[in-house]
Amino acid sequence: MNRVAVIRFPGANCDQDAFHAVRDDLGLECHYVWHEDTSLSGFEAVFLPGGFTYGDYLRCGAIAGRAPIMDEVKRFADEGRPVIGACNGFQILCEAQILPGALLLNAQEKFVCKYVHIRAENRQSIWTRGVEKPLRIPVAHGEGRYVVDPETLARLEDEDRVAFRYVDSNGELSDNSNVNGSVSAIAGVLNKNGNVLGLMPHPERAARASLGSADGLQILNALKLVTANH
Amino acid sequence: MATVRVYVTLKPSLLDSAGRTVAGALQKLGFDELSDVRIGKMIEMQVEPYSEARVKEMCDKLLANPVIENYRFEAVTA
Numbered sequence: 001m002n003r004v005a006v007i008r009f010p011g012a013n014c015d016q017d018a019f020h021a022v023r024d025d026l027g028l029e030c031h032y033v034w035h036e037d038t039s040l041s042g043f044e045a046v047f048l049p050g051g052f053t054y055g056d057y058l059r060c061g062a063i064a065g066r067a068p069i070m071d072e073v074k075r076f077a078d079e080g081r082p083v084i085g086a087c088n089g090f091q092i093l094c095e096a097q098i099l100p101g102a103l104l105l106n107a108q109e110k111f112v113c114k115y116v117h118i119r120a121e122n123r124q125s126i127w128t129r130g131v132e133k134p135l136r137i138p139v140a141h142g143e144g145r146y147v148v149d150p151e152t153l154a155r156l157e158d159e160d161r162v163a164f165r166y167v168d169s170n171g172e173l174s175d176n177s178n179v180n181g182s183v184s185a186i187a188g189v190l191n192k193n194g195n196v197l198g199l200m201p202h203p204e205r206a207a208r209a210s211l212g213s214a215d216g217l218q219i220l221n222a223l224k225l226v227t228a229n230h
Numbered sequence: 231m232a233t234v235r236v237y238v239t240l241k242p243s244l245l246d247s248a249g250r251t252v253a254g255a256l257q258k259l260g261f262d263e264l265s266d267v268r269i270g271k272m273i274e275m276q277v278e279p280y281s282e283a284r285v286k287e288m289c290d291k292l293l294a295n296p297v298i299e300n301y302r303f304e305a306v307t308a
Contacts (some may be wrong), residue, residue, distance in 0.1 A: 023270045059295055062292065066238070094297075100297075102297040104244065104247070105248055107247055109250070109251050146243075147244055148297070149297070181245070
């Protein structure tokens, strides 16, 4: 059984949501790892939870992205193991340059907290394979507008690294569905090898039908996969 | 001892939604001459000894994100 590390940073507030989704809904072994630790030995997958690490000071995820544990998360990512960052976890992965781009203040200047629909664009990665229908998953962020320079965006498209886009309930792109004004309505991106996923929506808050949606499990199931080189 | 002021600004190509909100508020207050507002940050630091290369390193490593921001800095030595 895979052991999943949920990294704990000061100011994160979705670490327990992530822990319970992984342990109780996925049925995996799960442990917290402190951000000042320097080893992920004994783990097969990593979850960077959401929240407001370091009060979002300087930039969202900027300080957490340079925490001692992040060198190890980078190594983990390079080895092809599953790494997911949701919301602030996505911002941290971008600030750590494990994923390209950055997250800016929402275009409509409002904190947005609601269910949205996202459509899997890439269908090959461990996180998105088998995701046929739009997923209904909550977002809760003020700074989720994904931006990236045009050259990198073209490369992301070419390399099939756009994991998810914001869509309407029919799975169609529309002006209203792009909840934060992200470039090309991007909700989540992959690293080059497809083992690292960053996304603004919260799959860990959609891991049980009794909480409103279990669609997040379709993404989180990738944490069950054992990688080749472990 | 040098006082270093680092100015970090959002790249001009990016929408500054906070700046747009402030512009709207100023216009509502009657400042019709205003056409655009962009918000950056100023980070003031005391360093001893001062080295331009070291401050540049601080900016590149943490203070500014090259994906979205530009920076410049000035140093005043006492």
